[in-house]
Amino acid sequence: MKKFFLFAIIILSIPLLTACGGEEGSADASEKETIRFGATTGPYSDMVTKAIIPLLKEKGYEVTNKEFTDYVQPNKALANGDLDANLFQHKIYLESFAKENNLDLSDVITVPTAPMGVYSNTYEDMESIENGSTMGVPNDPTNLARALTVLEDEGLIEVDDSVDPLRASLKDIEKNKKEIEFVEVEAGQLPRLVESEDLAMVPGNYALAAGMDLLDSLALEDMPDDYRNRVAVNTDDLETPFVKDIKEVIESDEFEKIMDEEFKGFGKPQWMKE
Known part of the structure; x- marks a missing residue:
């Protein structure tokens, strides 16, 4: 009798455990709390740190920024899932690199860029x-x-x-x-x-x-906009909430104010001039 009672408890517990596990997985898939950025050392890493991270934190995200010293690893790290977004390259380089390396990457939005x-x-x-x-x-x-x-x-x-x-x-x-x-x-x-x-x-x-x-x-x-640097993500992430939030903070008045104060001489993209 005791064995039957214990067996019944185990059987009844299985649906409950399955339901809890499924609920937790759905939350992870729909709500991203941490964004892992990557940027090349210098002004674009500074842009992530001084302008993008503080505004994303106001939206409730934890944001990290990994610095790179070359133009190859940031895209590879993005493609293999070590990063969620990067900022260091213009459109021509992004499209050429993605094609040559068979990567599915897309740009999100252009940012003010230091001109030649x-x-x-x-x-x-x-x-x-x-x-x-x-x-x-x-x-x-x-x-x-x-x-x-x-x-x-x-x-x-x-x-x-x-x-x-x-x-x-x-x-x-x-x-x-x-x-x-x-x-x-x-x-x-x-x-x-x-x-x-x-x-x-x-x-x-x-x-x-x-x-x-x-x-x-x-x-x-x-500078034509094709030569301005931009945030890039994996194409599969383009419509996710965290990517939309990245775009929203860069389009904000607060972001432009930081650009004007901290990044003098940077050329603004066309969407900022409209």
């Missing part, structure tokens, strides 16, 4: 640049395409209209009006070339990392 600038210890303005001056430019095609666009906007060169931003090279220059001698180096080394060359085209993140003031440049990039 022309820096010089030799000249005080673009008009005083002399024939035969030397200029450091990035040796990777994507950043070089941006540099060529800036120089064309400033009237120093003319570029082939069919230039591919993923394969740009100095051969795409059709007219070099001041016979500038270009010195190609890795983008991260360009701040040093301000000392050794007449001019250098320095991407904003590297300029800031080197302690340079964006507003000291002779000219700043009028």
Whole structure:
């Protein structure tokens, strides 16, 4: 009799345990309490820490930020589930990297981005640049395409209209009006070339990392939105509440106020200007 009574208790307990387990799983699936961000060391990690995290915390999230020193691992960490979102790349790089590595990643929203600038210890303005001056430019095609666009906007060169931003090279220059001698180096080394060359085209993140003031440049990039950095997530997460909350805090007046106070010189995306 005792054995029968014990067996009955066990049998009756099974539905209760199953119901409790199912209820807990549903909560985990529908409500995310912790968001794991990733960003490259420098201004975009600072943007996550100073602007995005505090506003997400006001919505009840716990948010962590992992810093990276390269442009490969943040996307791989996102794709394999070690991160929930990252911030470090523009649209062209994101789409190219995802395609080459067979990853299903999507952008959420563009953010204010540090523009590339022309820096010089030799000249005080673009008009005083002399024939035969030397200029450091990035040796990777994507950043070089941006540099060529800036120089064309400033009237120093003319570029082939069919230039591919993923394969740009100095051969795409059709007219070099001041016979500038270009010195190609890795983008991260360009701040040093301000000392050794007449001019250098320095991407904003590297300029800031080197302690340079964006507003000291002779000219700043009028950056197309495709070159502005953006928050990226796994495509499957695009419609989840936590991604919608990330987008909402970046669209907020509070976020823009922090940008204006802490990130002077950063170019705002088109949606912020409308």
